[in-house]
Structures are given as C-alpha cells and as structure tokens.
Amino acid sequence: MGESAVKKSTKAEKMRWRWVIGASVTIVLAIALALRTTPKIPLKSGDASKTCECSKDKHMHSGIVEDCCCNYETVDHLNGEVLHPLLQELVKTPFFRYFKVRLWCDCPFWPDDGMCLLRDCIVCECPESEFPDAFKPNLRTLPFLDLKCQEGNPQSAVDRTLDSKVFRSGWTETDNPWTYDDETDNSEMTYVNLQLNPERYTGYSGSPARRIWDAVYSENCPKYPAEELCQEEKILYKLISGVHSSISVHIASDYLLDEATNLWGHNLEILYDRVLQYPNHVENLYFAFLFVLRAVTKATEYLEQAEYDTGNPTDDLKTQSLMKQLLYNSKLQAACPLPFDEAKLWKGQRGPELKQKIQSQFKNISAVMDCVGCEKCRLWGKLQVSGLGTALKILFSVNGEENLVQTLQMQRNEVISLMNLLNRLSESVKFVHEMGPEAERLVKGKIHSPTRLNGLVQRILASIVRT
Template sequence: MVEAEVSKKERGGKSRWGWTAIGAVLVVLVAISVTSKYSKNPNSCHCAQDSRKFTGVVEDCCCDYETVDSVNAAVLHPLLQELVTTPFFRYFKVKLWCDCPFWPDDGMCKLRDCSVCECPEYEFPELFKKPSLYGLLSDDLKCQEGKPEATVDRTLDTKAFRGWIEVDNPWTHDDETDNSEMTYVNLLLNPERYTGYSGPSARRIWDAVYSENCPQYISGEICQEKKVLYKLISGLHSSISIHIASDYLLDEAKNLWGKNHDLMYDRVLRYPDHVGNLYFTFLFVLRAVTKAKDYMEQAEYDTGNHDEDLKTQSLVHQLLYNPKLQAACPLPFDEAKLWQGQSGPELKQQIQKQFRNISALMDCIGCEKCRLWGKLQVLGLGTALKILFSVDGRSQSNQTLQLQRNEVIALINLLNRLSESVKFVQELPSIEKKMEVLLSEPLAQEISSWRRVWEAVGLSWLKKLQL
C-alpha cells in the first residue's frame, strides 16, 4: 500500500515535471516565433543592410551617386541657396485662384483668391500694378481645408521688375502672359513645407498624375521617352515629400516645427527607386540649366537694385561655369538619344500633351501654398523639357532658345529644391539608425514580456522540484 502510494506520487511528480517541461518548451518556441517574425521583416532592422544604399551610376544618366553627392555638397547646394534669396529669383508670378478643368464641382476651392490677402497697392512696382487685383480680400479658409498654414503670404518688398518676353511654354498649361489673374509672390515668405493638406483630395491629384498621364512603367514594356516622363514626375514627387517631412508641424499646440524623419523614411527613403528617380530628376534639370548657359549668362537680372543684381549675375556665372562641376559631371544627362526614329515627333506631341495635363492638374490642388509650389516646380520641369527637347541647335538651327523671366525663376528654384532633397538623402544612414531603434522597440518589449513568463515558469518549476 505504501509502495503504491509512493509510486503514485512519483508518477504524479513525473506528470507535473512533464507538463512543466512541455510548457517551457512551448514558451521557448513562441519566443523564437516572435523573434523570427521580426527578423524576417526587412523593415524591422536595417543593421544587416549596407548603410550606403545608393552607389554606382544613376540609371539613365551620366553621373554616379557619389559624384552627385560630392558636387552638390561642395558647389551646387551653397550656390543655389544663396541665389534663390536674391531679389530676381525670390519673386514668382503665378495665378493662384482655382480653376480646376477636371473636377470643377470639387467643393474644395471654388472661390477666386480664397484666403489670400492681396498686397497693398503701394508695395507693387508701377509697371505691374493691376487695379483688378485689389479689393479681393478674403479670410475664407474653406479652400485651404481650414488650415491657416496653407495660405500664401503675399507681402512684397518694393522692387522694380523688368519684363522679359511673353512666350508660352509648349510643355505647360498656364498662359504666362501678364493679366489680371497673375500676382507676384515672395517665395522666401512662403517656404515649401507641411500645410496640413492630405487625405482624399491630395491623393486624387497624384492618382490623376500617375494613372491618367504618367503610368508606372515595367522594365522592357515602355519606350525610353515615357520612362523619362515617369521618372521625372516620381523624382519631383519624392522631392516634395522630403520637403514636407523636413519642415513639419510636429506640435500644433506649441507651433513646433522640425524634421519628421519617420515620414521622410516611410514616404521616400525606404524605396530605392524613389531615391533613384530623385537623383535622375536632379541631373535632368541640371543638364537643362547647363545647356542653357549661353542664354542665362546674357540675360538681364535687373530688379532696380544695382548691388544685388551684380551679385545675382556673379552667382549665375559661378553656377554655369564652375570648373569642379564641369570636371566631375560634364554631361549629367544625354538628351540626344531620345525622340529618334520615324515616330519621334508624334511621340513628343503625345508626351507633351500628357505633361500639359499634369500642369493643369496643379489648379486642382486644394491648398494655396501647395498650389504655388506645385505650379512653380512643374513650370521648372516644363522649362527643362523645353530647353532639352524644344530647341536643337543641330537639327533645327532656325530655332533659338527663348525663356521667360518666370521660367528662369522656376527652373533655378526647382534645381534648388532638388539639391536640398539630395542633401537630405545623404542623411540616410543616421535616419536608418534611428528607424532601426524605433522598429526594434516592439521586439525588445515582446521578448521582455516572454522573458518574464519564462522566469515565472522556471521559478514555479524549481519550487515544484523542491516539494
């Protein structure tokens, strides 16, 4: 009887031992599963990846990433940053009121000049005074979706403007001739940054840009010219996203602005093709600027401020004829290989029409500041296309390049925007390190919780062994 009871106790102890062991094994297996789940996620840890993702020649260009980064940091970025602050390049002529040709009943921006305070008459140069521009004051925020940070500051310094030629750009939708719908905006008072414009309205703009006019290409299934158009728009999109993230409203209550690295990484930096397209667009626009150097060197940068105008001419010359840039990347992009063959002219007309549609879509943006920078940068891109593809000195010697003042302003400001974005990309390793820490926190927390379970099971196991 005693032996039976002892045997029963032994079997019970062994049974408890067995179930405890099985439980411990299950705990370990679950912990391993959790660890495996995170380790297999390519976005969960970037330490195993090369911290420098972008090396070699930029696709479809004639320069490599390392050279672009080096020349941009040493030459282009500091020059452009100074150039865009000069009186000539800081003012942009634009039609800001909404007249969307695609969805006029949007309800987002129906009022002309909504939420825009026009400048006092005395601040306008005599040459550009337009009586019909005044008296159109409005504090209505409906078309800015209730976001005051989305409205444009139209305060102007008293400056004299010298008009250039008035020739429309065949690549863009806007009528660039002076009329009562145009006004001058000081770009320094209206930086490109977060405005609160998001959601379905913003997505519809980009959806229309890509799906209707610039569909994403699949390797081998699209001609080079259409591929160029897609990459230009994708690169511009990446640059805009980077600038929104780099000057972001972090705390609305405290009016605290700063860099949103999470957003920058999530929107652009985690996608190598987005970054590659940014570099492509930068080199494309840089090629346009250098190709137009004879025209831009001789242009009159006259604003009535002699000292500033001389400074502007000097900076333009430094940009166009910098020996470091010419030595490092003499031909950023080779446009001569495009539009070849019998279908070349027809294809150019098709893509030109698509880009004009993209230009027209900028009038559908339900945020005034976004519309301002969208129009400026699309005009800058259209100017680059005009320079590279509308005038060819070899085959069309009867055509000479003619640029409007506004086109030159848009072109240089776009190049500066892209230069800033490329500079931000150079911060990728530090951003990835931060993201690695952020993404590893859930794993650390979950492992910690399983460790507590393991310790509890182990303690219970030891206690039972002592019985």
C-alpha cells in the first residue's frame, strides 16, 4: 500500500472514531436530559368495595392500596395520628418487650455460613440469673459475645418483678400451622429484650444475605406479577415483599454512617435504592401493613380478653388500656374499617388444596430464617415471620369472626410477634412517608449533578477508547 493510501486509511479511521465518540456523548447527554424529567410511574389501583370512601389529596403514592380497602393518604394520616403513637408505647411494656426465640438452629437447606462477627450482629440476651428457674433458657456461650452490651444500660436489666406467669399464664401452648418453628419446646430457647436489640444495619450483606432472599423468593414464592398466578399466590408474594421492604427501611433509617466515630443516622440513598425507586416495593409495604392491621382488628375480642399478666399490676393495666385504645379506636374504625377483605380468598374447588400449598410454602419461608448468619438479623427475621404467620393464622384458620374467640388459640409469643411486626411496619410506613420525598430529591439531584454526569461521560469514553 502506498503512502497516500496509508494516510487516507488513517484519516478515515480517525473520522470513524470521532463519529463514534460524538454519537456516544450525544447519547449520554440525551439520557441525562431524560433523567431530569423522569415521569412519575402510576401505581395500579385495586378494586375498592362500595363501602370505601377515599380522599383525593396529593401524595407521593396515590389511590387505593392494591387489594385493600384503604388509600395511601388515609393510611399515613391514621398511622401518624393514631397507630404509630399507640404501638410505640405498647411494644415497650414488659409483656411485649420480651421475645422467646431459638437463635441457634442448624440451617435445614445448606451448610452453615458461620456467624457474622460484627458487634452489631450480636444479640444482647437477658441475663440468665434474672429469669425464674423454670424458664431459664439453655444458653450457649459464644466466644465473641460482648457482654458489655448488657452493662451500663438500665433497659438491659430484666424487670425483677417478672415471674413464671409472664410466659405462660392464660396462654395456650399450640403450634401454628403456618410456621415451621415449634416454640412450645423450651430447649435451647432464650429470652431477648427487643428494646435492647433494635432492628438496624448490622453489616450482614453480600452473598450470604442474598442467598436468604433468593431462597425466600425463588424457592418458596412464585414470581410476581406473572399472569398465571392466582390472587392467593400474589398475596403471599406481596406480604413477603412488604416485610422485605420494611427491613430495608429500618436498615436505612438506622445506619452506621461512620464506623470510626460510631455515628448512626439516616441513609437516604439506601432508602431510595432498595425501596423508593420501585413503586411495587412501597405498595407492598403498605399492603403488608394493612394486612397485619386487619388480622389485629379481626382478633379484637380475643386480644381484649387475653391476660397480659406480668406480675406488675400498674404495667399490666397500662398494657390492657393501650390494647383497648388500639382495638376500639373510633378514627380507625371510621376511616378504614376493613383494611383487607380476607373473605374473597380460597373460593372454588381448588380452595382447600391451594390453601394447603401456600401454607406449606410459608412454612418453608419460616424455616429459611434459621439459615440467617447474623444473630440480630435472625432474631428479627424469625419474629417478623412469626408475626406474619400469626396474621395468616387469624385470617385464614378460622371461618368467620363470630367463631374466632371460641376456636382461635394463640401462644403468648405469637401475640408478641404480631404486635411487634405491626409496629415495625408502622415505623417503616411513617419513615417512607416523612423521608421519601427528601430521599428522592437527594438521589435524583446527585444523578443530575455535573460531577456525576462528567464522571459518567468519562467512563463511557474510556471504555470506547479501550475497544
């Protein structure tokens, strides 16, 4: 090839690369401009019954919560004014503060990953000496357990007025057909002060954490929204997704921002990345909240008559009073009398078979909680799955509210997990409502910033040149 031909070839090659680079920059700028005007994604609205009266106020998520009879605005208003304040007080009472749990179980699905070694993964147990002899758990000593977490904190000490009544008086010992764990077996059980062990960021992440959720979704829950799924299967998925979203919200709301100074606070990027940017995640959070709320309201008569005896009359009267305020709240009954209508499910010839199938799936989900490698994550995972199983038991194990008090039996632990789950979901709904708009402004502002955009352009150009 002559010198003239080589020059022409080189010039053509340069022109080609200039065209590729120019086109790439144009595409990047177009994407950036599109991000500045991201359209709002409308949420699907379920069919509301004729008894629903819904307001039309502006809200970051509007309309009826799908498959429920209450809208987002009403939920936020009732939660902020009524439910959240009452639940916050209720879960701090001695009766609802302590949870009996088996933390050291072998994973039935795969070899144990080993425990998370971060301090924030460790559960602070109630000291064995402060429980009645008949109810002392069979504790195992962990070599890396930091016992200082039990010292110097007045909330870490168990109320010494507690006696054997706290864990059995007035409560039946019965299995839940929806859950895997048999909490009636006291071997290897421990008592945990939930107020001393808040659900928050622990550092438990990566492939072990992903494997837990993969097992929950892929092995036990069908993918949603597949057209062939029936209503019952979709609801199971939405419940698990809603609790998953709630867990993510609690991680974002109480996050370790700086390990060196032990600074904790809100991580709004996590909130956006894991929950807010997916409309169905927010929708499922609200759905799970209303579903569990419906279970509590359906069991009103049962919960009202239950014994909340801890040996301290003052505390016990307060617990009883708070329960009645929650169960018979006039604002809740007027604005959202039927949060979820369970009567429409399990119809037709396939009803009993389908119920048994989904019951089996949920049992597997509860069994997966024994595979969580972080103690504190395992604690809250088991509690919330137990609470959800209790809600399913209330709504689907008894036909008709009129037969509920006569036929329903619940363990003390089931009532504790049910109310603590409702409180967890209430906290998440409140945090999303209050911090959601700020999180969206923060994250979208960073995406559109010149620094972020220039970095994106540079990375794309660099990848082009390397090719």
